[in-house]
Amino acid sequence: QVQLVESGGGLVQAGGSLRLSCAASGRTFSSYVMGWFRQAPGKQREFVAACSRSDGITEYSDSVKGRFTISRDNAKNTVYLQMNSLKPEDTAVYFCAARLGTQTYMTESRYSYWGQGTQVTVSS
Numbered sequence: 781q782v783q784l785v786e787s788g789g790g791l792v793q794a795g796g797s798l799r800l801s802c803a804a805s806g807r808t809f810s811s812y813v814m815g816w817f818r819q820a821p822g823k824q825r826e827f828v829a830a831c832s833r834s835d836g837i838t839e840y841s842d843s844v845k846g847r848f849t850i851s852r853d854n855a856k857n858t859v860y861l862q863m864n865s866l867k868p869e870d871t872a873v874y875f876c877a878a879r880l881g882t883q884t885y886m887t888e889s890r891y892s893y894w895g896q897g898t899q900v901t902v903s904s
Contacts (some may be wrong), residue, residue, distance in 0.1 A: 781806070781893065782804045782805055782806045782808075782809065782812060782878050782893050783804065783805040783806075783893075784802055784803070784804050784805075784876045784877070784878060784893055784894065784895035785802065785803045785804075785876075785895055785896070786800060786801065786802050786874060786875065786876045786895045786896065786897060786898040787800070787801050787802075787803070787898055788800040788801045788898060789873075789874060789898030789899045789900045789901075790899075790900070790901070791901045791902075791903065792866055792900075792901070792902055792903070793902070793903050793904075794866060794867055794868055794902055794903065794904050795865060795866065796866050796902075797862070797863060797864045797865075797866065798863045798866065798900060799860060799861070799862050799863070800816070800860065800861040800862075800863065800874055800876075800898060800900070801858055801859075801860055802814070802816075802858060802859045802860070802861075802876030802895060803856075803857060803858050804857045804858065804859070804876075804878065805857070806857070809854055809857040810833055810834060810854040811833060811880060812833065812878040812879060812880055812881075812893075813830060813831070813832055813833060813878070813879050813880075813881050813882065813883065813884055813885075814830065814831055814850070814852055814859040814876070814877070814878050815827070815828075815829065815830035815831075815876075815877040815878070815879070815884070815885070815891055816828040816829045816830070816850060816859075816861045816874060816875070816876060816877070817874070817875045817877055817888055817891075818870075818872035818873065818874045818875065818900075819872055819873050819875070819897075820871060820872040820873075823872075825875070825888055826841065827841050827886040827887070827888065828840070828841055828844055828848065828861070828874070829841070829844065829848055829849075829850040829861060830850065830884040830885065830886070831850045831851065831852055831859065831884065832882065832883070832884055833854075833882060834854060837884060838850050838884070839884045839886065841886070843869075844863075844870075847863065847864050847865045847866075848861060848862065848863050848864070849861070849862040849864075850862075859876060861874070863900070866900075866902045867902060868902045868903065868904045869902075870900060870902050871900060871901050871902050872899075872900060873897040873898065873899050873900075874897060874898055874899075874900055875894055875895055875896075875897045876894070876895040877891035877893065877894050877895070878891060878892065878893040878894075879891045879892050879893070880892070
């Protein structure tokens with residue numbers, strides 16, 4: 781099992797950038813597929829991005845393709861979400877998620893471990 785802690789959220793103007801980090805506990809971080817989800821007030825939690833354990837495979841929702849980049853540093857037990865060209869519609873609480881395995885998924889039920897979330901607010 782792993783524990784996940786997100787950080788890096790904040791307030792940014794439209795068009796700006798933020799970099800989220802998710803620090804994971806444990807010695808087997810490289811065994812986990814990592815993902816990012818987000819949830820806006822009154823909205824259902826939605827998939828944002830995911831990355832494989834170490835093969836460089838990434839997956840993005842259509843709404844963030846070309847703007848967000850997910851990456852990981854297994855030596856630091858950390859996964860990142862670089863967010864560029866932010867829009868007000870990106871405002872949400874962003875959650876880091878993890879699952880054991882080798883494949884990336886877009887469905888939140890596939891992920892067993894979740895962080896507490898970090899708030900991202902994009903002003904117009």
